[in-house]
């Protein structure tokens with residue numbers, strides 16, 4: 001049986017975290033459904049303001065308004081644990097992090113860059129007075145060590161958990177194209193190396209530090225195996241897309257159901273990282289240089305050189321979330337082609353639990 005996940009005083013009955021998925025793929029609908037099944041439901045803050053009317057006049061204000069609204073909506077639908085996913089590369093990362101803490105979300109996941117700085121409002125309040133837990137996302141032990149060392153020295157406080165995401169994940173990836181194409185990096189190894197590195201901080205601070213594994217986890221057996229490597233929980237994105245409660249348009253979910261293995265491809269995102277997508281005529285257009293550089297009224301990413309990039313990643317992802325695939329693409333993990341039907345979150349989590357129990361019986365002997 002799956003054991004609860006403990007992140008300090010936060011106890012999660014089902015150690016399954018739904019990965020934050022932007023733009024507008026995981027909002028309050030999906031997050032509250034996962035939280036109601038005992039996992040952690042996560043709202044993705046990336047481009048969230050694009051769901052607000054008139055957002056283009058002031059995207060940063062729209063982001064704050066929309067994030068607060070979705071957190072409050074999720075709270076109305078569940079008493080379970082709600083998190084927010086923030087990309088460090090967002091130009092309003094500090095504001096959205098401060099807002100998530102003000103809104104008392106249970107946990108913030110910070111990825112796509114090293115979360116070394118914290119907003120002044122958080123530091124002034126002091127970690128002991130803050131309900132929200134902090135969980136950076138890294139692609140290996142080296143980055144985990146760097147973050148923990150930095151926080152320990154600068155803030156005299158270490159993060160509450162760490163997510164290690166391997167190369168099979170959907171969305172932006174923390175690996176080089178060559179590493180992804182070689183396919184030699186194993187999530188289980190990344191997890192066990194990170195567990196070893198984090199252990200020194202657990203001893204020093206006398207606290208238990210959960211290592212959460214992500215990227216390519218598809219079945220309950222996968223969950224069992226990665227826990228054997230030292231993970232305390234899993235974070236899954238791809239599997240939660242094809243659920244009734246996922247906040248994306250049905251056409252987005254259907255892309256997953258209709259895809260085959262050869263449709264899953266790598267792109268270079270304007271974020272400056274590789275990304276994994278389900279390919280389409282629009283992706284072909286990008287690759288053939290047929291899309292035009294964008295005019296950018298908002299500069300939502302620190303790392304995006306909007307004068308040079310061939311498309312706006314936020315716009316393209318938001319189009320896809322609305323089912324507009326003539327000008328959008330779906331992010332997806334390597335396993336997206338294995339999704340063959342749309343189910344409810346409750347059905348998915350029950351299936352994962354059953355598969356886990358079977359694997360535990362068969363593989364522990």
Ligand SMILES: Cc1cc2nc3c(=O)[nH]c(=O)nc-3n(C[C@H](O)[C@H](O)[C@H](O)COP(=O)(O)O)c2cc1C
Pocket residue numbers: 018019020021022023025044046085086087111112165168169170171172214215216217235236237238239241330331332333334335
């Ligand atoms: C459609 C989609 C959108 C995603 N969007 C984001 C995002 O906006 N920010 C982020 O940090 N991670 C994002 N991710 C990554 C997920 O949060 C999660 O870490 C990942 O999906 C785990 O790998 P898996 O898809 O193999 O389960 C996205 C993933 C998918 C599939």
